[in-house]
Every structure is written in C-alpha cells, then in structure tokens.
Amino acid sequence: MATEMNPPGDDVVDVLVIGGGPAGATAALYAARSGRTARVVDRGITSGALGMSREIANFPGFADPIPGADLVAALHRQAERYGATFVADRVTATRLDGAVKTAWGAKGAYAGRTMIVATGSMGRVAPLAGEERWVGRGVSYCATCDGYFFRDQTVAVAGATDEAAEEAIALARLAAHVHLLVPAESLRAAAPLVAEVERNPKIDIHRSTLLEEIQGTDRVQSLRVKTRGGPSSVLPVDGVFLYLQGGRPIVDFLAGQAALTPEGCLAVDEFLQTSVPGVFGAGDVLCKHLKQAVIASAEGARAALAADRSLSGRAALRPDWA
Numbered sequence: 001m002a003t004e005m006n007p008p009g010d011d012v013v014d015v016l017v018i019g020g021g022p023a024g025a026t027a028a029l030y031a032a033r034s035g036r037t038a039r040v041v042d043r044g045i046t047s048g049a050l051g052m053s054r055e056i057a058n059f060p061g062f063a064d065p066i067p068g069a070d071l072v073a074a075l076h077r078q079a080e081r082y083g084a085t086f087v088a089d090r091v092t093a094t095r096l097d098g099a100v101k102t103a104w105g106a107k108g109a110y111a112g113r114t115m116i117v118a119t120g121s122m123g124r125v126a127p128l129a130g131e132e133r134w135v136g137r138g139v140s141y142c143a144t145c146d147g148y149f150f151r152d153q154t155v156a157v158a159g160a161t162d163e164a165a166e167e168a169i170a171l172a173r174l175a176a177h178v179h180l181l182v183p184a185e186s187l188r189a190a191a192p193l194v195a196e197v198e199r200n201p202k203i204d205i206h207r208s209t210l211l212e213e214i215q216g217t218d219r220v221q222s223l224r225v226k227t228r229g230g231p232s233s234v235l236p237v238d239g240v241f242l243y244l245q246g247g248r249p250i251v252d253f254l255a256g257q258a259a260l261t262p263e264g265c266l267a268v269d270e271f272l273q274t275s276v277p278g279v280f281g282a283g284d285v286l287c288k289h290l291k292q293a294v295i296a297s298a299e300g301a302r303a304a305l306a307a308d309r310s311l312s313g314r315a316a317l318r319p320d321w322a
C-alpha cells in the first residue's frame with residue numbers, strides 16, 4: 001500500500017482532481033482545455049451519485065434519458081480527448097500544505113500544483129456493528145493492499161459498485177472463496193464486470209443482502225447478514241472488504257487540513273477555494289450546493305478556472321468583472 005512515505009516522484013501535474021463524477025470530470029476538461037496538465041484520481045464510476053443513477057433525463061444536451069454511468073463515462077472521454085488522464089484509485093490520505101499538494105491511494109502517490117476535491121457526498125454515515133473493532137484484523141477497505149493476507153481463505157466483499165465488483169474479482173485470484181454481499185437487488189457495476197463476477201466459480205453473489213454485524217473473538221470469524229424477506233443468518237468468513245455507500249460528504253482523506261462547515265461539508269469561498277490556498281472544492285462535497293449533475297459540472301468548471309488563475313500567480317482570485 002502506498003503510504004505518506006512514498007513520494008510522488010517528478011510527475012507533478014498542474015491540476016490534481018480527486019473524484020471523477022460530473023464535478024471532477026468537468027474540472028479536468030476545463031483544466032486540460034486551458035492548457036494545464038490534469039489528472040483525476042477516481043474510485044470508480046459507479047461509486048458516485050451520478051454513476052449509480054439509473055437514468056438521467058435533465059442533463060442539458062442529452063435529449064433522451066441516459067444511464068448515469070454512461071454520462072460519467074462520456075464526461076471522462078471528453079476530458080481525455082484534451083489530454084486529461086484518469087487513474088482508478090481511492091484516495092485515503094493527502095498533504096495540502098506547500099507548493100505541491102499530494103494524495104495517496106492504494107496504487108501510488110499523486111501530486112499537483114493545485115488540487116480540486118470533487119468526491120461527492122456518498123460517504124458512509126456510521127460504521128457497521130463490529131467494524132471499528134476489527135479494522136486490520138479482518139476488516140479491510142482495499143483488496144490491492146490486504147488481499148494477499150487472505151490467500152486460500154474465505155472472504156466477503158460488501159458493496160454493489162464497480163469498485164466492489166473489481167475487488168471481488170481481484171480477491172478471487174487469491175482467496176479460496178468470495179461471498180459478494182450486494183445490498184441492492186443487483187450489482188450496479190458496468191456490464192462486463194457483472195458478467196465476469198457472475199461467471200467466476202469462486203464468487204457467490206448474495207443479492208438484496210445487508211451486512212448487519214461483523215463478529216469475532218480475536219479477529220473476524222463471521223458476519224451476521226440478512227437477505228431481504230428472510231431471517232438473519234451467520235456467514236463464516238476470515239475477512240471482509242467494505243465498499244458501501246451512504247449520504248455524507250467524503251472528506252476523510254483531508255484529515256482536518258481544510259476547514260469544514262458545521263454540517264461536515266468542505267468549506268469554500270466564492271471562488272470555490274478552500275481554507276488552503278491552491279485547494280478547491282466542487283460538487284456535492286460542498287454544502288451550499290443544489291444536488292444536481294449540471295450544477296456539479298458547472299462548479300467543476302468554476303473550480304478549474306480558479307485553479308488556472310491561481311497557477312498563473314494571481315494570489316488574490318478576482319472575478320473578471322472586478
């Protein structure tokens with residue numbers, strides 16, 4: 001796992017975007033079209049609010065309803081066309097002070113002269129029963145980091161997103177057996193991923209199944225699960241990997257370095273700059289925000305233009321009309 005000990009190397013982009021939903025992807029598009037190097041680190045298309053939406057009918061320019069994941073993928077392609085790059089990774093730590101801002105994920109370290117935080121508000125509200133007790137002793141959030149510890153053992157993956165499906169597939173290469181606990185009726189992952197999960201003989205898919213409690217004595221030994229309409233039951237496992245969603249702004253990786261509002265959203269000024277110079281916010285991670293895709297996109301554009309001004313050395317961000 002990448003840690004804060006791993007430096008990002010020389011690969012410092014102008015605009016490092018965390019989150020690739022409509023806010024982050026549009027920020028990357030605008031940054032790239034301003035001639036800036038832009039990299040987006042994104043956890044997975046269906047991990048975000050737009051990516052998980054079945055159908056979007058009010059995004060301008062799309063006369064026919066479009067699945068949310070298809071719209072996000074189109075936004076990615078549009079930004080890539082102008083040179084923005086996307087990395088599939090989950091950011092878990094950042095360092096915001098200084099001239100270079102750094103983010104760390106499971107796959108590496110990423111650095112930018114400015115940073116735009118666009119991680120949305122699908123963060124989990126509260127931990128599961130037993131979760132905090134067993135972190136590091138059977139509870140994990142990263143198959144790339146911890147999967148090897150579970151080779152030839154039985155593990156569960158909880159979640160319905162692309163990320164959950166990818167991690168289940170990765171774990172099936174190491175573990176003896178993988179139980180995929182899908183809280184929804186079906187996986188919300190991309191069709192090829194769903195097909196790959198379904199045909200993997202080592203993966204058991206449990207649809208409409210909630211994870212109620214993680215149990216153990218000195219480490220995880222079992223899960224209490226409940227399939228809709230049935231009673232709770234106990235599933236013996238050696239470990240569980242969590243990729244669940246909720247309704248809270250995702251700011252944990254900032255670890256208090258940027259100010260938050262009393263509601264726990266990222267606090268920004270009128271130019272979408274956070275309390276840290278050179279670090280901006282856009283989309284549902286903000287509180288004073290109408291939760292609509294077109295508004296998240298517009299804020300991504302504004303944040304990218306503000307980052308561009310800051311990169312040009314305009315210390316005081318001023319509107320064009322001032």
Ligand SMILES: Cc1cc2nc3c(=O)[nH]c(=O)nc-3n(C[C@H](O)[C@H](O)[C@H](O)COP(=O)(O)OP(=O)(O)OC[C@H]3O[C@@H](n4cnc5c(N)ncnc54)[C@H](O)[C@@H]3O)c2cc1C
Nearest residue numbers: 019021022023043048049050091120283284291292293296
């Ligand atoms: C069920 C549902 C239906 C909706 N319907 C509509 C609609 O019809 N019309 C409409 O306009 N709006 C709709 N919305 C609202 C709209 O989807 C959101 O306002 C919009 O997606 C917010 O964009 P965003 O980019 O801020 O966040 P998101 O779309 O949530 O994107 C955030 C991105 O950040 C990534 N991310 C999160 N944490 C990390 C991390 N630690 N590291 C790396 N990446 C990370 C996620 O993978 C995701 O790709 C709907 C929302 C929901 C939940």
